[in-house]
Every structure is written in C-alpha cells, then in structure tokens.
Amino acid sequence: MYCEVVDTKEDGAFLKYQISEDMIIAGKKKSANFTVIFHEFDSEVKCNCSKFEFRGILCRHAIYVLIKHKMDLIPDKYILRRWRKDVTRRHTKIKISYNESNATLEAHQCDKMQKTFDEIKELAADSEEKCVIVMA
Ligand SMILES: [Zn+2]
Structure with a gap:
C-alpha cells in the first residue's frame, strides 16, 4: 500500500515501471524509487532492489507490478525450494x-x-x- 507507479515505459516486450515507495525512517516520511522490469509472456519480474537475488524473496515492488497485471499468484519460479513445504x-x-x-x-x-x-x-x-x- 506504500508503493505507487510514477512512470511506465515500454521497451519491446518489456515494461519498465518506476515505483515510488513511501517509508518512515527515523520518524520521518521519505520515499525511494525502484525500477521494476516486467515481461508478461514469461511472467518475468525483476526489481533493482534485488531482494529476490539476495534474500530469495520477491520484493513488494515486484509483487505490486504483478498485482497491476492481475496476476493473483506468484509465479512458481519466484518461490524457491527452500521456502516450500511441499518438497x-x-x-x-x-x-x-x-x-x-x-x-x-x-x-x-x-x-x-x-x-x-x-x-x-x-x-x-x-x-x-x-x-x-x-x-x-
Ligand atoms: Zn524491489
């Protein structure tokens, strides 16, 4: 709910979103911008905060873009084996x-x-x- 699309650009099959996220740091409201690249055909989503790459958890910016594209489920490739209970x-x-x-x-x-x-x-x-x- 703290994320908002501030800009969208199309680059071939990719959509590039600029996401602004409001956050409270040391009691003050600040905002930070993130870039999410989305490829609908492959359900590929990549954010420059790199939370998925570093922590194995899809970030709120990427999830926000998936929701914008009416994707109700997180694609399987973004739920790493280590988090699954069915393996x-x-x-x-x-x-x-x-x-x-x-x-x-x-x-x-x-x-x-x-x-x-x-x-x-x-x-x-x-x-x-x-x-x-x-x-x-
Ligand atoms: Zn992110």
Whole structure:
C-alpha cells in the first residue's frame, strides 16, 4: 500500500515501471524509487532492489507490478525450494538424534554444513557485496 507507479515505459516486450515507495525512517516520511522490469509472456519480474537475488524473496515492488497485471499468484519460479513445504528434503528424511551412536554420518554432515552456512549467512547479510560473494 506504500508503493505507487510514477512512470511506465515500454521497451519491446518489456515494461519498465518506476515505483515510488513511501517509508518512515527515523520518524520521518521519505520515499525511494525502484525500477521494476516486467515481461508478461514469461511472467518475468525483476526489481533493482534485488531482494529476490539476495534474500530469495520477491520484493513488494515486484509483487505490486504483478498485482497491476492481475496476476493473483506468484509465479512458481519466484518461490524457491527452500521456502516450500511441499518438497522432500534430504536432511528431513534422516532422524536426527543427540545420541552419537544413533546418528548417521549423513545426518552429522548435514548438521555440520547447516551450522556453517548459517554462520556465513549471518556474516554476509549486512552487505550486498558480501551477499554477491556468498551467492557466487
Ligand atoms: Zn524491489
């Protein structure tokens, strides 16, 4: 509800939206502009805030454009496997036990990697540059 289209340009099959978003920062109302590129045929949407690329979650600017195009559902490609509840994950198949003798080697390795990935994620979360390096 804080987003508004301020400009639209057509570039071939792509539509380029300028989205203005009102936000409250330190008690003051400010607005920021974002560019969302939309391709209706492929249901492609890309915003220059890059939230999807960095966090794996489609941003409000992109969703706002999808809504403008009467798309009631977020395209499947924008719901990453990690957020889905309808997929089977390798590590969930394994019974995790705190008893060393009952845990499998695979479970231990999954647990160890998860802890390391979590630490890396936390270290990189505060900077776009770090996120790009981690993603690469
Ligand atoms: Zn965005």
